[in-house]
Structures are given as C-alpha cells and as structure tokens.
Amino acid sequence: MTDQQKRGGPLAGVRVVELTKVWAGPYAGKLLAFLGAEVIRIESEGSLDVTRTYGVKDINKAPGFQAVNPQKLSVQINMKSDEGIALLLELVKESDILIENLRPGAVDRLGLGYEQVKKHCPNIIYTSMGMYGAEGPLSYQTGYAPCFAALGGLSALSGYEGAAPAGVNIRYADSTFGAAAALASVAALNHRSKTGEGQFIDVSAVESMTSMIGDAVMDFSLNGAVRQCDGNRHEDMAPHGVYPCRDGEWICIAVSDDQAWQRFAPALNLAGGAGALAGRFDTFASRKAEESELDDIIANWTASHDASELAATLQGLGIAASKSFSSVDLISDHHLWARGFYADVEDSEGQSRPIVGPSWKMSRGATINKAAPKLGEHNKYVFGELLRLSDEEQERLHTAGVTR
Structure with missing residues (x-):
C-alpha cells in the first residue's frame, strides 16, 4: 500500500x-x-x-x-x-x-x-x-x-x-x-x-x-416568466439582504419565517429603529409586499451598529446573520479555523x-x-x-x- x-x-x-x-x-x-x-x-x-x-x-x-x-x-x-x-x-x-x-x-x-x-x-x-x-x-x-x-x-x-x-x-x-x-x-x-x-x-x-437555477428555468418553461435581477432578495424569505454598518462594513441578515420575524422585530423596536412596525410585517406576505420599505428600515437601523457585534446579537436570537467578510476576515476567522x-x-x-x-x-x-x-x-x-x-x-x- x-x-x-x-x-x-x-x-x-x-x-x-x-x-x-x-x-x-x-x-x-x-x-x-x-x-x-x-x-x-x-x-x-x-x-x-x-x-x-x-x-x-x-x-x-x-x-x-x-x-x-x-x-x-x-x-x-x-x-x-x-x-x-x-x-x-x-x-x-x-x-x-x-x-x-x-x-x-x-x-x-x-x-x-x-x-x-x-x-x-x-x-x-x-x-x-x-x-x-x-x-x-x-x-x-x-x-x-x-x-x-x-x-x-x-x-x-x-x-x-x-x-x-x-x-x-x-x-x-x-x-x-x-x-x-x-x-x-x-x-x-x-x-x-x-x-x-x-x-x-x-x-x-x-x-x-x-x-x-432550476426554479427560474421551470418558471419560464411552465409559465413563460423571465426572471430579472433582484439583488439579494429571496423568494421564500423576507427580509433577506445585506445592510450597511459602521466603518464601511456590512451585515447579512435572513429572516426565514414568521417565527423568526417575531424574534427579530423586537430588536428593531427596542433600538427605536422601527417604531411604526407594530403588526405591519407580522406575516411573510406583508413583509414581501413592502420589502423595499422594510429594507430601508433595517438599513437605517444597522447603519449605527458594529457589524460583528450586531451579527453576534442576532445569532443569539436565532436569526441567521453574519458580517459580510473580506478576504482578510475570512483567513483570520477563529470559527473557520476551529471547524x-x-x-x-x-x-x-x-x-x-x-x-x-x-x-x-x-x-x-x-x-x-x-x-x-x-x-x-x-x-x-x-x-x-x-x-x-x-x-x-x-x-x-x-x-x-x-x-x-
């Protein structure tokens, strides 16, 4: 051998x-x-x-x-x-x-x-x-x-x-x-x-x-629909995007369902970043219907935060979140090395x-x-x-x- x-x-x-x-x-x-x-x-x-x-x-x-x-x-x-x-x-x-x-x-x-x-x-x-x-x-x-x-x-x-x-x-x-x-x-x-x-x-x-991109291919084959660019949007999640933070950094946030939203929304409200939220976005359909406004609300909130600290806070709430990594961030990440x-x-x-x-x-x-x-x-x-x-x-x- x-x-x-x-x-x-x-x-x-x-x-x-x-x-x-x-x-x-x-x-x-x-x-x-x-x-x-x-x-x-x-x-x-x-x-x-x-x-x-x-x-x-x-x-x-x-x-x-x-x-x-x-x-x-x-x-x-x-x-x-x-x-x-x-x-x-x-x-x-x-x-x-x-x-x-x-x-x-x-x-x-x-x-x-x-x-x-x-x-x-x-x-x-x-x-x-x-x-x-x-x-x-x-x-x-x-x-x-x-x-x-x-x-x-x-x-x-x-x-x-x-x-x-x-x-x-x-x-x-x-x-x-x-x-x-x-x-x-x-x-x-x-x-x-x-x-x-x-x-x-x-x-x-x-x-x-x-x-x-099988979903896009099937949508065209069955419905004649031609998909367009939609940034970081996701068909089955809202919000789902990359939002600005302090010092030119960014954070990725994905809210998977209504239960996740109920954990996420209080964080926005407590920060005073979304006082008008009250019940507006409690369902996926309502969040999807006004996704652009929701993204603006979240972006205004994240802009004053440190990306790494905010990601850790949201992860603690069971929300999928991560700082958007640069190459230097990737190679120095302790979690990736440990895994x-x-x-x-x-x-x-x-x-x-x-x-x-x-x-x-x-x-x-x-x-x-x-x-x-x-x-x-x-x-x-x-x-x-x-x-x-x-x-x-x-x-x-x-x-x-x-x-x-």
Whole structure:
C-alpha cells in the first residue's frame, strides 16, 4: 500500500489520472484527493498549466496552482509523443478513474478518447468535462468560467434590482462544474462496485450551471416568466439582504419565517429603529409586499451598529446573520479555523502553508497534509513502482523527452 493509500478516507485505494487544465478539472481531482483517492496529474515542460506560470517566476510556487492541486501527485509525460501516449495508457490500466477537460476533440486526436482507452481498461470510469459536453451541435465550443456562468443563465440573474446584470465571481462556475464532475465520478465508482462496469461520464459546464437555477428555468418553461435581477432578495424569505454598518462594513441578515420575524422585530423596536412596525410585517406576505420599505428600515437601523457585534446579537436570537467578510476576515476567522475549514499542509521542502480544506467532516476522513506537487515530483514513483520500468529505461525516456 502506498503512502497515498494509507491516508484513509472513503476513496482509499482508488487511483485517478488527471488530464486537466486550469481550475474546473483540477478542482474535481482535488475533491477526490480530499476523499482519499491517489490523484496523479499528467504534466510536461512543453505544455504547462497556465496556473503554474501566470504572474510568477517559480512554477512550483504559483498560488493558483497551489490552491487547486494539494494532496496530488505530478508525473511528466509528453503526450505529443507516441511513447508518451503508450506510457499514459499503461498508467490508466493501473487506475480507476480518468478525468479530462482538454479542448474539444483533443483526447480523440491524441488517441485517448473513451473508446480507445476502454480497449486498454474496459472498466475505466472516464469523466469528460466540456463547456457543452461531448455531444450535440455546440460540443465543439470551448470556454472558461465566465462563459459557463453566462451561458448557463446565472449571470443574467446576478445584479441589483432594476439594473443590468453584474455577473458572478468567475471561480463559482469552475468549482460548481468541478464538484458536479467529482460527484458523478463517485457515483460511477459506486455503480462499478456493484456491477463491475465502467462508465463514460459526460459533464457539461453550461448544464451544471443551469442546474443551479432550476426554479427560474421551470418558471419560464411552465409559465413563460423571465426572471430579472433582484439583488439579494429571496423568494421564500423576507427580509433577506445585506445592510450597511459602521466603518464601511456590512451585515447579512435572513429572516426565514414568521417565527423568526417575531424574534427579530423586537430588536428593531427596542433600538427605536422601527417604531411604526407594530403588526405591519407580522406575516411573510406583508413583509414581501413592502420589502423595499422594510429594507430601508433595517438599513437605517444597522447603519449605527458594529457589524460583528450586531451579527453576534442576532445569532443569539436565532436569526441567521453574519458580517459580510473580506478576504482578510475570512483567513483570520477563529470559527473557520476551529471547524477545520482550513488545513495545514507541507510542501516537498518541509514548508507549511494553509489551504482551504474539504467542505465536509467525516468520522474516518482522509489525512490531508501535502501541498501541491512540484512538476514531475513523483516521476520515480509512477514510472518505477507503478509501471515497473527499470532505471535504464526511465533514463532513456527522459533523455528522449518522453518524460519531461
């Protein structure tokens, strides 16, 4: 058993080959690694991931690459060579899952499409990630996270009420797409454990994003209604928004139902911020009907408060509330550290660094202690231990540029 397999977790013993670039594909591999899988990234000097090179001099210390590739292995294989493809197929034979998010048609041109890989490994789980998926009239198109969010419909709904769409954070699309691919891969593993059958999984980024706004899609399909931007409003909650506080800070407040409102309203009244409330907003329907005025009342009240102190007070009343965090707030939040939201990992030089850890807690979770790998850091392990190549053959392949 390898050191990776000794980490434990529900996917201990599962090996994943990653033919991925940038963020969405590597994020899927990251989630599988966090579940205990041994995830091996295929890289080469001649085709470096942009996250290794963007804005840095040292490709092994690039923040973008470090963020999305912890607890993985890196092996160098030149996929532009026939010997490189042959090596890769031998590695796939020793693996359970292959994830790819290369440009449309690239894997087929390389001889690494599903049907070709299946001949070498009949029970492989092959997860293909594309903007529009692997089939259909638009499957030839490629794109990045802003395209996913826009074409999936999210960007059109993200903005202030009565204003033009403002769009969403670009990483939201990549991570949502990546999480969908990881979930599908785990479901396929479960299926294979019962049937012995591998699967081809076709994941569309656009469809993944559209699934996040299913209510809006169904409203149009059934009623012809076209949703508009509505700021921070929520169909089933009122008030539900972000309100100004002292010193340029903001607080998020969500009142879930009439019972929560009965706990919230006295806080407003006691502060003298809403003397005219008396019974006006006791029902969800009444709060929703005059939501703009209610938001103004709350905003006038919160403006004189410290965001953190007010959030703590409201939480004590059972109201969902939180200071709107900056990046500095997030990284210094004691609660997040205490809950294990961040994990300390160590790179190959023994240096410790924090990463965003898994979004779950398990009674028997995987150990997460390794930072993202150096380029080719695990060549010896993959070529020597897994593929059982002699030292002489490894040297020949390196000299020939196949494993660089």
